[in-house]
Amino acid sequence: MSENTPTLIEVRNLTKYFPTGAGLLDGGRDVVRAVDDVSFTIRRGETFGLVGESGCGKSTTGRSILRLIEPTSGEVRFDGRDLLSMASNELRRLRREMQIIFQDPYSSLNPRMKVGQIIEEPLVVHRVGNRRDRADRVGNLLRLVGLEPEHAVRYPHEFSGGQRQRIGIARALALNPKFIVCDEPVSALDVSVQAQIVNLLQDLQEQLGLTYLFISHGLSVVEHISTRVGIMYLGKLVEVASSEEIFRNPLHPYTQALLSAIPIPDPELRRERLPLKGDIPTAIEPPSGCRFRTRCPIAEPRCADEEPELIEVTPDHFVACMVVAPAQKK
Amino acid sequence: MADNILEVKNLSTHFFTRAGTIKAADDVSFNIEPGSTLALVGESGSGKSVTSLSIMRLVPPPGKVTAGEIMFNGRDLLKLSEERMRRVRGREIAMIFQDPMTSLNPVYTVGDQIAEAIELHERLSRKQAWAKAVEMMTRVKIPDAERRARDYPHQLSGGMRQRVMIAMALSCKPKLLIADEPTTALDVTIQAEILELLKGLREDFELSMLLITHDLGVVAETAGRVAVMYAGRIVEEAPVRQIFGNPRHPYTEGLLRSVPRLTEQGIRRRRLETIEGTVPNLLHLPEGCKFAPRCAYVIDECTTADIPLLQVDDERRARCIRHDLIGDVSARTRPERVGRSAANAG
Numbered sequence: 001m002s003e004n005t006p007t008l009i010e011v012r013n014l015t016k017y018f019p020t021g022a023g024l025l026d027g028g029r030d031v032v033r034a035v036d037d038v039s040f041t042i043r044r045g046e047t048f049g050l051v052g053e054s055g056c057g058k059s060t061t062g063r064s065i066l067r068l069i070e071p072t073s074g075e076v077r078f079d080g081r082d083l084l085s086m087a088s089n090e091l092r093r094l095r096r097e098m099q100i101i102f103q104d105p106y107s108s109l110n111p112r113m114k115v116g117q118i119i120e121e122p123l124v125v126h127r128v129g130n131r132r133d134r135a136d137r138v139g140n141l142l143r144l145v146g147l148e149p150e151h152a153v154r155y156p157h158e159f160s161g162g163q164r165q166r167i168g169i170a171r172a173l174a175l176n177p178k179f180i181v182c183d184e185p186v187s188a189l190d191v192s193v194q195a196q197i198v199n200l201l202q203d204l205q206e207q208l209g210l211t212y213l214f215i216s217h218g219l220s221v222v223e224h225i226s227t228r229v230g231i232m233y234l235g236k237l238v239e240v241a242s243s244e245e246i247f248r249n250p251l252h253p254y255t256q257a258l259l260s261a262i263p264i265p266d267p268e269l270r271r272e273r274l275p276l277k278g279d280i281p282t283a284i285e286p287p288s289g290c291r292f293r294t295r296c297p298i299a300e301p302r303c304a305d306e307e308p309e310l311i312e313v314t315p316d317h318f319v320a321c322m323v324v325a326p327a328q329k330k
Numbered sequence: 331m332a333d334n335i336l337e338v339k340n341l342s343t344h345f346f347t348r349a350g351t352i353k354a355a356d357d358v359s360f361n362i363e364p365g366s367t368l369a370l371v372g373e374s375g376s377g378k379s380v381t382s383l384s385i386m387r388l389v390p391p392p393g394k395v396t397a398g399e400i401m402f403n404g405r406d407l408l409k410l411s412e413e414r415m416r417r418v419r420g421r422e423i424a425m426i427f428q429d430p431m432t433s434l435n436p437v438y439t440v441g442d443q444i445a446e447a448i449e450l451h452e453r454l455s456r457k458q459a460w461a462k463a464v465e466m467m468t469r470v471k472i473p474d475a476e477r478r479a480r481d482y483p484h485q486l487s488g489g490m491r492q493r494v495m496i497a498m499a500l501s502c503k504p505k506l507l508i509a510d511e512p513t514t515a516l517d518v519t520i521q522a523e524i525l526e527l528l529k530g531l532r533e534d535f536e537l538s539m540l541l542i543t544h545d546l547g548v549v550a551e552t553a554g555r556v557a558v559m560y561a562g563r564i565v566e567e568a569p570v571r572q573i574f575g576n577p578r579h580p581y582t583e584g585l586l587r588s589v590p591r592l593t594e595q596g597i598r599r600r601r602l603e604t605i606e607g608t609v610p611n612l613l614h615l616p617e618g619c620k621f622a623p624r625c626a627y628v629i630d631e632c633t634t635a636d637i638p639l640l641q642v643d644d645e646r647r648a649r650c651i652r653h654d655l656i657g658d659v660s661a662r663t664r665p666e667r668v669g670r671s672a673a674n675a676g
Contacts, residue, residue, distance in 0.1 A: 053517035160608045190373035190609070191544065195588035195602035202601070217517065224590035224602065261522035263547030265589055267570045273526070276519050279487045 007077075008179060008211045009042035009065065014074035016057075016064050020284060032283045034060040035071070036235040039310070042179075047205065047212040049226030049243065051219060051258075055280065056232040058215045062181040065213065066098050067091060078179070096126055099172035103184035105164030109156040115142075115167055116152030122174045141170040146200060162193035169200065173208070181213045186221060198225055219262050223247050228316075231255045234291040235283055237310060241317040251319045254292050290322065298323050333404075334361040335506055335538045336385070341398035343377075343384045352612045354380040354393065356562040359639070362506070367532065367539040369553035369570070371546065373585075375609055377562040378542045382508045385540070386425060387415050403505070421451045424499035428511035430491035434483040440494045441467070441479025444501055451502045466497040469534070470527060489520035496527065500535055510542045525552055546589055550574060558582050561610055561620040564639060568646040578648035578656050580625045581605070606664075619650070626662045627652050 015038070017031040035057040042048040050058045064071040067083055076083045078094065086094070099122075102108040109118055119138045123129060129137065139149035145166040156164055165185060172180055182201065186194040198221060204210060216222050222229060223243055230240045231252065239252040250256045253274075260274045276295045281287055287294050293303040300323055308320040319325045343355040355377040362368045370378040383389045385400055387407060400407040407418065419425075427433050435443060444463035448454060454462065460479070467475035470493040483491055492512065499507060509528070513521040525548065532539060541552055549556055550570060557567040558579065566579035577583045584605035607624045610616060616623055618633040625632070631651060639649045648656075655661035 053519065162608060191546070191585060192373060192588050192605040193608065195590075195604040198590070199601055199604060219518070220590040257519060261518040263521070263525070263545065263551045265546035265550045265574065265586065265591065267550040267574050269550075273522055275523065275526075279489060279520075280517075 005043040005045065007041045008044045008079060009048075009213070010075070010077040011041070011061075011065060012039050012075040012077070014038045014061065014064055014076065015072045016060050016069060017072045030284050033235050033286060034283060035064060036286075037074075038232075038235075038237050040230050040237060040240055042211060042213060043227075045205075045209055045211055046227040047214050047225050049222035049229040050213060050215045050232060051217065051222050051229060052232035053217060053258075053280065055234075055283065057235040057283075058217075058232050059183055061232070062100070062183050062213055062215050066095075066100060066181060068100070096122075096175040097178045098181070099175070099177040099179070100181040100183060101165075101168050101172050101185045104188050105161055105168050106156075106188075108168055109164060111156055113155075114152065115154055115156065115159075118156070118167060119152070119170045119174055122171060126175060128175070137174065138170075141173055144173065144204070145170045146196075160193075161189050162196055165189065165197050166200065169197075169204070173204070176208075177210070179211045179213070181215065183215045184217070185214075187216065187218060194221065201225065219259065231258065234280065234286055236291055236320065238292065238320045239318065240310065245314075245317050249317075251313065251317070251324050252292075252321050253296050253298050253324070257297075290320075333364075334401075335364045335403065336362040336540070337399070337401040338381070338385065339399040339401065341381065341384055341400065342396045343380050343389055343393055344396050345393040347392055350613045353562050353615070354612065355384060357639075358398070358559075358562075358564055360557050360564065360567060362538050362540060364505075364538055365532070365536055366554045367541055367552055369541045369543060369549040369556045370559060371543060371549055371556055371585075372559035373544055373609060375561075375612065376559040378559050379510055380562075381559070382425070382510055382540060382542055385508065386419060386423060417451075420447065420499075420504070421502045422504050423506045423508065424502070424504040425508040425510065426492070426495045426499050426512050428514045430488065430495045430515075431483060433495060434491060436483055439480050439482055440486065440491075441481075444479075444494065444498045447498050448501045462501065463497070466501045467494070470494075470497045470500075470531070472497070487520075488516055489523060492516065492524055493527065496524075496531070500531060500537075503535060504537070506538045506540065508540045508542070511544070512541075513548065514543070514545070521548075528552070546574075546586065558585070561615060562612060563620065563649060564647075565621065565649045566647065567639070568642075568648075572646060576657065578642050578646060578653040579621075579650045580627050580652075580656055581621050583656055584624075584626070626664045627655060628663055 014035055016035040017033055020030045020032055038061060050061060052058045060069060063069040065076050071084060116138050119141055120134050123134045138152050142149050142151055147166055186197050189197060214222060214225055226243045229243050229246045230237050233254050239255045250259055257274045257276045260271060278295050281294055289304040289306050290308050293299040303322060308322045310318040310320045311325045312318050313325045339359050341355055341358040345352040345354055358381055360368060370381060372378045384395050389395060395408060441460060441463050444466060445459040448459040448462050464475050464479050467479055472478050472490060472493050513524050543549060553570050556570050556573045557564045560581050566582045573582060577586060587603040588605060590602055605624050610620060618635055619637045622628045622632045637649050637651055639647045640653060642648050642653055
């Protein structure tokens with residue numbers, strides 16, 4: 001995947017604020033700045049990993065791109081077309097090309113529907129083919145994800161977690177999408193099953209030329225599957241680079257701390273931990289300037305005054321930190 | 331080495347359901363030496379939590395401990411009266427769980443809850459108990475403990491709540507701490523802090539620990555010995571370095587290989603190795619070795635009779651008749667599973 005690969009998704013200044021409280025008494029004036037001015041691109045055929053701790057806005061970002069959540073402002077271009085200004089019937093047509101796989105294969109499949117119906121549903125909604133075509137398609141999809149066509153007549157509860165995730169993947173593939181948001185697709189699975197699903201996603205990508213946005217808090221899985229990675233903290237993207245680069249040469253102090261915190265499954269290895277002080281602040285009143293400064297080991301007074309921008313420090317490696325990557329004079 | 335603080339011998343805990351008997355823990359044996367940490371590792375349904383609940387005698391019905399001994403400080407916990415057992419819980423063996431929010435009472439301040447635990451086990455006045463609660467909160471490094479003690483659980487972050495749980499667990503100076511997935515619900519940076527805290531407290535309080543987890547990274551960093559569970563049984567038990575460096579059971583080997591690792595040099599394996607198939611249904615366990623249907627080293631003898639936990643050497647036990655061949659690719663009777671994923675539906 002090179003820099004010259006054409007862009008499929010372009011996210012520009014994406015922002016999502018959620019109002020807080022019931023709104024009756026407090027006037028609902030506080031907002032949670034779940035995603036705040038986030039920009040990145042996803043190239044055709046690549047896997048863009050979005051990483052961060054709970055509440056950093058990674059899932060909201062994924063859902064805002066698909067307009068499953070209506071963003072507050074910003075721009076999302078899919079194949080050059082702006083999704084956010086699009087009329088609903090046009091968006092609906094384009095939705096065929098963008099799908100999502102969820103974390104929990106238990107709650108994302110309707111327990112009262114047979115597996116065949118679950119996978120067929122997107123085809124019905126988008127009026128694809130007749131009954132027989134659709135039945136064939138369901139059989140093929142089941143085979144594609146490593147299940148058997150006979151499984152179509154069973155119910156979700158008859159399957160294990162890993163198998164259910166395969167059903168969710170088959171449903172996402174039903175309409176031949178180009179782009180899939182994978183929202184923590186393996187986080188709820190056992191280790192030995194995780195590997196199977198990760199391999200399946202990689203195989204499908206190769207066979208079908210898919211582009212993935214892979215959202216996860218599991219850094220080792222992200223490193224394994226992603227071409228490029230974006231690290232989020234408190235609604236902001238703090239670093240973007242190729243997977244190799246970010247794991248070999250992390251520049252943002254948060255990325256460094258995050259990487260050093262992962263326990264390594266090797267008792268012979270001891271890595272120095274970079275402890276962070278304190279807890280993650282709330283996204284209702286994020287710190288002024290750089291949002292990470294309250295926990296940052298290298299924060300300077302100026303970090304409170306100005307918000308750092310994402311700056312390209314080496315080709316294709318972006319960092320939002322004034323200390324590590326001072327802004328060029330404009 | 332002094333006597334073991336805990337000796338679990340041939341423990342079996344079964345659940346008697348309408349669908350049949352589930353052998354959630356079957357013939358489980360292990361020891362914990364004073365001041366050491368044993369990690370009980372396994373995937374969901376492997377029996378690790380049932381084992382810990384059995385030690386505390388908190389197995390919910392229709393579950394029942396059907397056989398075995400749990401020797402703690404020289405007494406068999408399974409033979410104690412319920413009243414005596416109640417005094418063991420909390421005072422001598424304490425337990426922390428995965429989700430501190432559900433273990434804390436939302437309508438009392440955290441200080442009150444810790445103080446209550448102290449009052450229950452020690453003859454202290456309310457005021458003394460409160461002072462001790464604050465002291466414990468300081469020891470688990472909760473900043474501004476005096477003030478935070480008056481907070482309700484929802485006012486604290488997940489990491490702080492887990493610290494409160496640890497403070498409560500250690501307030502009566504137990505000898506053994508059972509930590510059931512203590513960091514699973516937490517973010518990695520917070521997890522790192524809690525693990526660091528537990529390591530420090532282990533020394534301060536001369537604690538022995540039974541750590542239950544599915545995270546091999548956590549095991550590598552915290553445990554001295556490791557017992558790997560599969561389908562209700564211990565399949566391998568060894569010092570942590572040997573588990574990771576030279577596993578003697580095919581399941582342990584497969585588990586280690588299927589974990590994506592952060593590679594320092596950026597050399598990445600294109601595909602992850604997988605363990606074929608899924609964990610068996612505990613109601614319909616296969617004959618012989620329970621792992622045989624998924625095993626790369628399986629031979630006919632594996633499926634004819636139950637496989638005992640065999641002594642590999644002084645320090646290690648493995649429930650595998652081919653344990654001396656694990657890691658030898660030529661001994662594999664099934665091809666390595668790095669091929670098409672369609673072939674290994676899980």
